[in-house]
Amino acid sequence: xxxxxxxxxxxxxxxxxxxxxxxxxxxxxxxxxxxxxxxxxxxxxxxxxxxxxxxxxxxxxxxxxxxxxxxxxxxxxxxxxxxxxxxxxxxxxxxxxxxxxxxxxxxxxxxxxxxxxxxxxxxxxxxxxxxxxxxxxxxxxxxxxxxxxxxxxxxxxxxxxxxxxxxxxxxxxxxxxxxxxxxxxxxxxxxxxxxxxxxxxxxxxxxxxxxxxxxxxxxxxxxxxxxxxxxxxxxxxxxxxxxxxxxxxxxxxxxxxxxxxxxxxxxxxxxxxxxxxxxxxxxxxxxxxxxxxxxxxxxxxxxxxxxxxxxxxxxxxxxxxxxxxxxxxxxxxxxxxxxxxxxxxxxxxxxxxxxxxxxxxxxxxxxxxxxxxxxxxxx
Ligand SMILES: Cc1cc2nc3c(=O)[nH]c(=O)nc-3n(C[C@H](O)[C@H](O)[C@H](O)COP(=O)(O)OP(=O)(O)OC[C@H]3O[C@@H](n4cnc5c(N)ncnc54)[C@H](O)[C@@H]3O)c2cc1C
Numbered sequence: 222x223x224x225x226x227x228x229x230x231x232x233x234x235x236x237x238x239x240x241x242x243x244x245x246x247x248x249x250x251x252x253x254x255x256x257x258x259x260x261x262x263x264x265x266x267x268x269x270x271x272x273x274x275x276x277x278x279x280x281x282x283x284x285x286x287x288x289x290x291x292x293x294x295x296x297x298x299x300x301x302x303x304x305x306x307x308x309x310x311x312x313x314x315x316x317x318x319x320x321x322x323x324x325x326x327x328x329x330x331x332x333x334x335x336x337x338x339x340x341x342x343x344x345x346x347x348x349x350x351x352x353x354x355x356x357x358x359x360x361x362x363x364x365x366x367x368x369x370x371x372x373x374x375x376x377x378x379x380x381x382x383x384x385x386x387x388x389x390x391x392x393x394x395x396x397x398x399x400x401x402x403x404x405x406x407x408x409x410x411x412x413x414x415x416x417x418x419x420x421x422x423x424x425x426x427x428x429x430x431x432x433x434x435x436x437x438x439x440x441x442x443x444x445x446x447x448x449x450x451x452x453x454x455x456x457x458x459x460x461x462x463x464x465x466x467x468x469x470x471x472x473x474x475x476x477x478x479x480x481x482x483x484x485x486x487x488x489x490x491x492x493x494x495x496x497x498x499x500x501x502x503x504x505x506x507x508x509x510x511x512x513x514x515x516x517x518x519x520x521x522x523x524x525x526x527x528x529x530x531x532x533x534x535x536x537x538x539x540x541x542x543x544x545x546x547x548x549x550x551x552x553x554x555x556x557x558x559x560x561x562x563x564x565x566x567x568x569x570x571x572x573x574x575x576x577x578x579x580x581x582x583x584x585x586x587x588x589x590x591x592x593x594x595x596x597x598x599x600x
Contacts, residue, residue, distance in 0.1 A: 235487025271579025
């Protein structure tokens with residue numbers, strides 16, 4: 222039975238980047254992935270610059286398109302445009318993107334086990350035994366990087382799911398040359414394309430990734446709103462489309478991120494942005510923080526758990542907490558939000574572009590700031 226210091230379950234951006242950072246410091250690491258790589262992942266594939274600039278290698282070879290200008294629409298009445306010198310959003314296909322990070326980790330010596338599904342975990346005094354669809358392994362640490370469903374978290378005693386999971390539907394769409402010519406020029410978000418949510422059109426090299434997500438955990442006919450959204454985009458003819466539905470966890474677990482030497486990162490932990498549901502950059506960041514915690518602790522489980530929590534508290538958790546408040550206000554208080562956007566919409570869009578660029582986070586006193594702007598409008 223092979224033994225590793227760290228076994229990572231899932232080769233998405235969170236798992237692959239943790240593997241990369243651990244292997245860089247010579248820590249023996251195995252990446253366990255149930256699919257054959259590269260694998261498709263349901264995702265808009267909009268990678269914001271704060272994530273891109275944090276990567277320690279270039280991703281140019283897998284970039285589909287880059288957008289320095291971002292368009293945000295609110296019905297036909299409001300339209301805001303932001304422009305930055307560097308690409309605010311880079312378009313990627315997740316099979317190629319995730320696989321690039323896996324390859325970088327492999328170059329540093331990470332063992333990659335694809336077509337290998339984690340089935341169960343046995344906790345012994347010395348290490349954790351992993352029973353997979355192929356071989357058995359042992360490891361000192363297990364990282365659950367296995368996405369929104371996170372079977373690993375369930376195996377490691379997270380019996381209740383305390384994350385907020387929102388529904389999203391995404392289509393890979395081939396349209397006519399005429400429509401593609403028109404729509405491939407802009408990356409756009411359409412607020413309220415779906416109640417309590419938004420729609421997006423993300424142009425890839427030869428097709429569009431079009432989707433809708435609702436910030437409410439509710440039963441909703443996503444397909445119906447997707448069709449309406451195609452009308453908004455004035456798409457006349459669809460040559461081919463592939464539907465993919467999934468959930469996005471937009472609030473962190475409330476019952477801890479480490480149990481029995483199992484660390485949760487990325488979607489397994491619930492680290493996607495509550496306002497935009499953008500999850501790739503925090504998946505990568507949380508993977509890096511978990512790796513740093515293990516490295517700095519010199520493989521001491523208690524120290525590593527404390528360090529990981531400290532690091533999360535420094536950069537991810539406060540931002541998500543503010544984002545949760547902002548998301549509730551933005552999607553649920555639409556009348557007052559629209560009044561504010563009429564006056565401050567461009568300023569708000571610029572602030573969001575700064576968040577995407579990694580130049581700022583959501584202000585901690587956002588509630589106070591928004592309340593005072595509302596008072597200015599009303600009185
Ligand atoms: C419709 C939709 C659109 C989105 N659009 C965007 C976007 O445009 N931009 C953005 O930033 N984010 C977007 N997101 C969110 C983003 O996709 C996730 O936040 C991100 O993929 C999380 O990365 P991860 O590494 O935590 O998990 P994942 O990328 O989900 O990777 C988990 C991996 O674990 C593997 N796995 C699962 N179970 C097991 C097992 N038992 N054994 C072995 N392996 C296993 C899976 O096969 C998978 O490869 C979107 C999400 C959805 C659903």
